[in-house]
Amino acid sequence: MKDQTTRAAIGIDLGGTAIKAGLVCRDGAVPARQGIATEAGGGVDHVLGRIAGLIGAMRRHAADLGVELEAVGVGMPGTLSHRAGVVFAPPNLPGWRNVPVVERLRAATGMNVVMENDANCAALGEFVCGAGRGVRNLVLLTLGTGIGGGIILDGRLWRGSNENAGEIGHQIVQLDGRPCNCGQRGCLEAYASASQTAARAVEAIRSGQASVLRALVDGGRPLTSEDVVQASQAGDELARRVWEETCRYLAVSCLNIQHGWAPDCIVLAGGMSGAGELLRRPILEAMDKLASKLLGPLPDVRLARLGNDAGFIGAALGVLLEPG
Amino acid sequence: MKDQTTRAAIGIDLGGTAIKAGLVCRDGAVPARQGIATEAGGGVDHVLGRIAGLIGAMRRHAADLGVELEAVGVGMPGTLSHRAGVVFAPPNLPGWRNVPVVERLRAATGMNVVMENDANCAALGEFVCGAGRGVRNLVLLTLGTGIGGGIILDGRLWRGSNENAGEIGHQIVQLDGRPCNCGQRGCLEAYASASQTAARAVEAIRSGQASVLRALVDGGRPLTSEDVVQASQAGDELARRVWEETCRYLAVSCLNIQHGWAPDCIVLAGGMSGAGELLRRPILEAMDKLASKLLGPLPDVRLARLGNDAGFIGAALGVLLEPG
Numbered sequence: 001m002k003d004q005t006t007r008a009a010i011g012i013d014l015g016g017t018a019i020k021a022g023l024v025c026r027d028g029a030v031p032a033r034q035g036i037a038t039e040a041g042g043g044v045d046h047v048l049g050r051i052a053g054l055i056g057a058m059r060r061h062a063a064d065l066g067v068e069l070e071a072v073g074v075g076m077p078g079t080l081s082h083r084a085g086v087v088f089a090p091p092n093l094p095g096w097r098n099v100p101v102v103e104r105l106r107a108a109t110g111m112n113v114v115m116e117n118d119a120n121c122a123a124l125g126e127f128v129c130g131a132g133r134g135v136r137n138l139v140l141l142t143l144g145t146g147i148g149g150g151i152i153l154d155g156r157l158w159r160g161s162n163e164n165a166g167e168i169g170h171q172i173v174q175l176d177g178r179p180c181n182c183g184q185r186g187c188l189e190a191y192a193s194a195s196q197t198a199a200r201a202v203e204a205i206r207s208g209q210a211s212v213l214r215a216l217v218d219g220g221r222p223l224t225s226e227d228v229v230q231a232s233q234a235g236d237e238l239a240r241r242v243w244e245e246t247c248r249y250l251a252v253s254c255l256n257i258q259h260g261w262a263p264d265c266i267v268l269a270g271g272m273s274g275a276g277e278l279l280r281r282p283i284l285e286a287m288d289k290l291a292s293k294l295l296g297p298l299p300d301v302r303l304a305r306l307g308n309d310a311g312f313i314g315a316a317l318g319v320l321l322e323p324g
Numbered sequence: 325m326k327d328q329t330t331r332a333a334i335g336i337d338l339g340g341t342a343i344k345a346g347l348v349c350r351d352g353a354v355p356a357r358q359g360i361a362t363e364a365g366g367g368v369d370h371v372l373g374r375i376a377g378l379i380g381a382m383r384r385h386a387a388d389l390g391v392e393l394e395a396v397g398v399g400m401p402g403t404l405s406h407r408a409g410v411v412f413a414p415p416n417l418p419g420w421r422n423v424p425v426v427e428r429l430r431a432a433t434g435m436n437v438v439m440e441n442d443a444n445c446a447a448l449g450e451f452v453c454g455a456g457r458g459v460r461n462l463v464l465l466t467l468g469t470g471i472g473g474g475i476i477l478d479g480r481l482w483r484g485s486n487e488n489a490g491e492i493g494h495q496i497v498q499l500d501g502r503p504c505n506c507g508q509r510g511c512l513e514a515y516a517s518a519s520q521t522a523a524r525a526v527e528a529i530r531s532g533q534a535s536v537l538r539a540l541v542d543g544g545r546p547l548t549s550e551d552v553v554q555a556s557q558a559g560d561e562l563a564r565r566v567w568e569e570t571c572r573y574l575a576v577s578c579l580n581i582q583h584g585w586a587p588d589c590i591v592l593a594g595g596m597s598g599a600g601e602l603l604r605r606p607i608l609e610a611m612d613k614l615a616s617k618l619l620g621p622l623p624d625v626r627l628a629r630l631g632n633d634a635g636f637i638g639a640a641l642g643v644l645l646e647p648g
Contacts, residue, residue, distance in 0.1 A: 079620075137485050149584075153477065160586025161461050164620050167583040172576045172614070175498055183616035184579075252496045255508075259491040260473075260584055262484025290496070292507035296403075296488050 008067045010058040010111075011316030012051055013118070014076040016040055016092030019047075021054040022309070023061055024316030028129025030309065032061035040093050047093070048101070052108040059111075071112035074101060075121035075315035077148070081163055085115050091145075114319050118142065119166065120157055121314030122269045122304065123150025128317050130305040135264035139257045140304070141168060141250075142270035143279075146181070147189040151261065157318070169193065173252045192249040194225035194272040201228050201242045211238035229275050244282060251286035258299040269304035276303060332391045334382040334435075335640030336375055337442070338400040340364055340416030343371075345378040346633070347385055348640030352453025354633065356385035364417055371417070372425070376432040383435075395436035398425060399445035399639035401472070405487055409439050415469075438643050442466065443490065444481055445638030446593045446628065447474025452641050454629040459588035463581045464628070465492060465574075466594035467603075470505070471513040475585065481642070493517065497576045516573040518549035518596040525552050525566045535562035553599045568606060575610035582623040593628035600627060 008031075013020040015038060022033040034057055038047060055072055062069045078090035085102025105113040116124075123132075123140040132138040136155055142148040147169025151158040159165055169189035170182050177186025178196075190196055205217050213231050216223055225246075231239035254266050273279060280303055287298050306313055332355070337344040339362060346357040358381055362371060379396055386393045402414035409426025429437040440448075447456075447464040456462040460479055466472040471493030475482040482489050493513035494506050501510025502520075514520055529541050537555050540547055549570075555563035578590050597603060604627055611622050630637055 135485075153482065158477065158585070161459075161588045162586050162620055164582075165584065165586035167619060170583045170616065170619055171580040173496060173499055175573065175576055180616070182618050184614060184619075249499065252499055256495040256580075258488075259494045260489065261482070262486050262489035264485045290508060292494065292504070294506050295491060295494055295508075296486055 007070055007320065008062065009070045009316040009319040010055055010062075010072045011312035011314070012054065012072065012074045013121070013311030013315060014038070014047075014051065014074060014093075015311075019051060019054060020308070020312045021058055022312045022316065023058050023065070023067060024313050024320070025067070026317075026320050028125070028313055028317065030313065031065055031067065032058065033309075033312075034058070038093075044096055044099055048104050048108065051105060055105070055109045055111065069111075071114060071319045072105065072109065073121075073315035073317070073319040074105065074113060074115045075118045075311045075318075076101075076115070077118045079164065080115060080117060082114070082116055082159060083163060085113070087115065112319075116315055116318045117148070117150070118311055119148030119150040120159070121150070121312075121318060122306070122310040123152050123267070123314065124157060124317045124321065125306045125310040125314030126267045126269065126304050127152045127155075128321070129313070130310065131267045131302040132265055137261065137263040138265050138267055139168070139261055139263045140267040140269050141253070143192070143194055143250075143268060143272035144270040145193060145195045147193045148270075152263075153261070156322070168253060168257065171253065171256065173249055173256070188249055188253045192246045192253070194270070197225040197228055197242060197246045197272070198223040200245065201239060204238050204242060209238050212236045213239060225272050226275070229278055233278065244286075247279065247282035248286045248290070250279075251283045251290055254283060254299050254301055255287055255291055259295065263299075265300040265302050267302050267304050269310060273304050279303075331394055331644065332386065333394045333640040333643040334379055334386075334396045335636035335638070336378065336396065336398045337445070337635030337639060338362070338371075338375065338398060338417075339635075343375060343378060344632070344636050345382055346636045346640065347382050347389070347391060348637050348644070349391070350641075350644050352449070352637055352641065354637065355389055355391065356382065357633075357636075358382070362417075368420055368423055372428050372432065375429060379429070379433045379435065393435075395438060395643045396429065396433065397445075397639035397641070397643040398429065398437060398439045399442045399635045399642075400425075400439070401442045403488065404439060404441060406438070406440055406483060407487060409437070411439065436643075440639055440642045441472070441474070442635055443472030443474040444483070445474070445636075445642060446630070446634040447476050447591070447638065448481060448641045448645065449630045449634040449638030450591045450593065450628050451476045451479075452645070453637070454634065455591045455626040456589055461585065461587040462589055462591060463492070463585055463587045464591040464593050465577070467516070467518060467574075467592060467596035468594040469517060469519045471517045472594075476587075477585070480646070492577060492581065495577065495580065497573055497580070512573055512577045516570045516577070518594070521549040521552055521566060521570045521596070522547040524569070525563060528562050528566060533562050536560045537563060549596050550599070553602055557602065568610075571603065571606035572610045572614070574603075575607045575614055578607060578623050578625055579611055579615055583619065587623075589624040589626050591626050591628050593634060597628050603627075
């Protein structure tokens with residue numbers, strides 16, 4: 001039997017604008033990587049062809065490096081079936097409907113292919129070689145356009161009976177609250193995603209409240225959560241309130257995660273986690289105010305460490321940790 | 325090796341007014357049972373002595389029946405450490421503080437003793453031989469004075485890193501909502517426990533709203549959730565609104581459980597689940613209105629089947645399923 005560290009998998013992160021690929025070892029090391037444009041407009045066949053090409057390139061890297069390849073892991077957003085290898089309607093790939101990605105890529109490459117939700121990939125990546133290294137149980141939130149969740153229990157991904165576990169962004173934190181894209185009201189995602197943070201700022205500005213961000217909104221430039229964070233740091237009162245509300249809702253969700261799963265740590269990932277301590281610190285402060293002192297210590301909230309590599313690293317690790 | 329069904333454990337359900345005990349087989353069969361008053365006023369030593377006496381009686385039953393005894397499982401409410409065998413401050417046993425129940429009962433009986441939270445016991449009991457028989461993953465809510473939770477994942481109790489997982493009653497469903505006994509605001513328990521359901525009815529009556537329940541409240545008789553259900557059935561508008569709100573919050577929690585764990589089923593247990601379909605049906609109706617159709621089917625919500633036996637059956641099964 002070979003040394004485990006020489007075994008590796010190809011990880012693919014399929015996004016709406018870019019496809020990232022890497023050769024990933026069991027310890028999370030990445031001896032080779034490559035990124036190309038998705039060219040999503042070309043349609044399903046075109047994109048799958050581009051992925052197959054990337055897989056071919058990674059196989060050549062593996063051969064050059066003398067690395068033994070196990071399989072290919074593909075991470076992508078949206079509801080999908082890991083078991084069936086089918087993605088239903090990915091939000092970032094218009095026109096994709098019930099695409100049997102795994103079967104298609106197996107046929108195209110002759111390799112064993114496994115598919116996984118992007119938040120699950122991020123959780124696996126952070127668990128093995130990121131913010132959750134060394135723990136047994138973690139819950140990860142991806143804070144981006146939406147809010148996704150990935151759950152590692154006892155060292156394994158928890159998918160639930162229907163493979164839809166971990167939709168923490170759609171846990172309701174305010175009955176009859178703000179409408180969510182999913183159709184529910186009061187979901188965490190309806191308040192605290194990057195896009196809804198920006199949307200709440202735009203709504204407050206449009207309602208007539210003063211803010212340095214008004215010029216951007218009036219100028220037609222789409223507001224981002226980074227704009228809100230920066231304006232808040234610069235002393236803008238509206239931005240400060242909007243950002244504080246985002247962090248309070250995330251604090252509620254972290255407390256709910258603690259009361260539910262009691263993991264070793266909660267990891268904040270996704271684009272909005274780029275705000276770093278400007279995100280983590282106000283969440284900790286809000287938790288301290290909101291939490292019961294009777295129910296044990298506050299959760300250990302950490303920032304993700306793998307950044308944009310989490311997707312392909314986690315996709316590959318999913319294959320390496322749960323072979324077959 | 326003996327046939328597994330001849331192996332049994334003694335289950336103890338330690339409550340504030342009664343101690344229930346049973347000889348429980350691996351399949352949940354109960355060949356012998358006995359209940360006595362707790363006599364909590366007698367203090368820790370007195371109560372532990374009564375439990376030791378019950379254990380002795382159960383051992384004699386086991387000997388008479390030719391049943392091989394594994395150990396003793398003790399179920400009780402309140403925060404406790406299963407690992408350390410210590411109960412911290414059980415709400416129904418005033419004066420108990422950090423009592424090493426397991427060590428004391430081991431010394432008194434010479435038997436292996438294991439302690440478990442009552443909601444966890446109920447979850448184990450319903451999982452093995454109640455409403456969750458045949459599933460792999462289940463979340464159970466105990467609806468009583470408070471709201472507890474028990475979680476079975478992949479056939480095993482999930483306790484979390486700090487043994488405090490499953491505090492679903494203290495998941496916040498309404499930021500800045502109603503104060504909870506735990507010190508937080510907006511917890512599920514602050515709305516939808518049996519006692520808070522009654523409390524909300526009393527508050528509405530005291531605020532001047534009309535209700536057939538006013539006579540009870542004015543007469544000084546403590547209102548119960550059963551009173552609210554009955555009045556609601558009899559057409560009382562205030563009671564109907566209060567009960568509907570209880571069921572809506574429970575519906576939110578069921579959706580959040582589904583989005584979080586995606587179990588095979590959710591089991592409603594505890595005193596208030598005695599309302600049966602008068603509880604389950606309005607929860608299903610509320611979920612149907614509140615849920616997103618994009619996030620998969622509604623959770624499978626079931627009523628507990630073991631009733632008052634769940635405590636000692638689950639305590640014993642905990643020992644039999646996770647020996648050592």
